Amino acid sequence: MPNDTLSPVAMLCLAILFRGDRTGYEIRKESVDGDYKYFAEASYGAIYPALARLAADGHVTVREEHQSGRPSKKIYAITAAGRTALLDLLAEPPAPDIFRSRFLLVAKFAAELPRSVVAAALETRRRTLTEEIAHLEEIAGDEGPAVDWIANYGITCMRASLAYLEAREADLLALAQAPVANAAE
Amino acid sequence: MPNDTLSPVAMLCLAILFRGDRTGYEIRKESVDGDYKYFAEASYGAIYPALARLAADGHVTVREEHQSGRPSKKIYAITAAGRTALLDLLAEPPAPDIFRSRFLLVAKFAAELPRSVVAAALETRRRTLTEEIAHLEEIAGDEGPAVDWIANYGITCMRASLAYLEAREADLLALAQAPVANAAE
DNA sequence: TGATCCATGTAAGCCGTTACATGATTGG
DNA sequence: CCAATCATGTAACGGCTTACATGGATCA
8 A cells, every 4th residue: 555645536435435335437426416425526537547546555445247248347345444544534634614606606796797697596506405405305314323414414504595595585686787688887 | 818718716816806906915815715715715826827817818907016125016907808708607607506525524424433533523613614604794794785695695504504513413423433442343 | 219327447638736936024 | 033924926746527439238
């Protein structure tokens, strides 16, 4: 195990493999659709090299499963060293959470944007929140107490967000530019 | 104006300059400490080249102010083209908000981590939220209705988050490993 | 029949961080 | 007196996305 600075994607892979064996393909799906999306999202171009490297470093093992007609599956499994590495990393720094909102930037410029744009942003945000809440409600209770805890955390935060949006969207729309033909001064 | 795909950092610069003239140094500060941190954070290495490029593209103008003893200040100002470019970009896609949480990953692995680690993560998260709420409470009402709207949005979401943390931190801690000497197998 | 899913991987390139280089002034 | 603030920039390096390459199976 030469180098020891796990990249975020490598950490993601270890976290997912901690719960069970997976292929690179499955890891990517879980990172995009599953609950791990709140930690990181990764594409194939990041996952496959990360996995290769984790294998070289002894953090995971590979078992190849040949299939007819398809490229043979590589099923990765975490090793004891991999578990330790992940847990050590999690114990380490309480790195801050990140929230990046394009929506909030639109809101900040509400007074300079046409009403239709602000309305669309509001609508999109509302729909996304509704969908994510529904998704979290599904997984809550299915996968043990820790997942339940974080699912409810998400639900709580998003419900508050949605409630604010619904209560005050009219105020934001009122700031926006009237939907006339062209906003020439 | 040769190319037209503004990078996130360029967009950040335009957004900040939209409200008034600034130097690169000031933009960076505002992106890290100010309210723009909810949109993007950028370092000098990203901001200075972005500004140079915006100037080349006619989105901003530069006015140099010589000072004794210091490198001369370059004060950037947005142009009409720059305003239009930003507003067009904001109107364009309702790109999704991003939430990335290291804390949630720790929570997910609560059952595998020592209690002290989970407690520290909880504590850090709680403190950060408290500080950010206080900060938002300060700026609310000071900078016009749009900023007020987003500040209150943030306050609402973070209060909900904090309330959940306080109500259910005991549950998460209960899942964690007892703080014994060494967690051998 | 055509899109989507399964399944792996590589290469080019962008975008951004980190560290370096420089140096006076101000505040504790 | 030392640290932080002001102030600009460059160079190296890293990590990730995107697009490419390949192709059978399944489903509508």
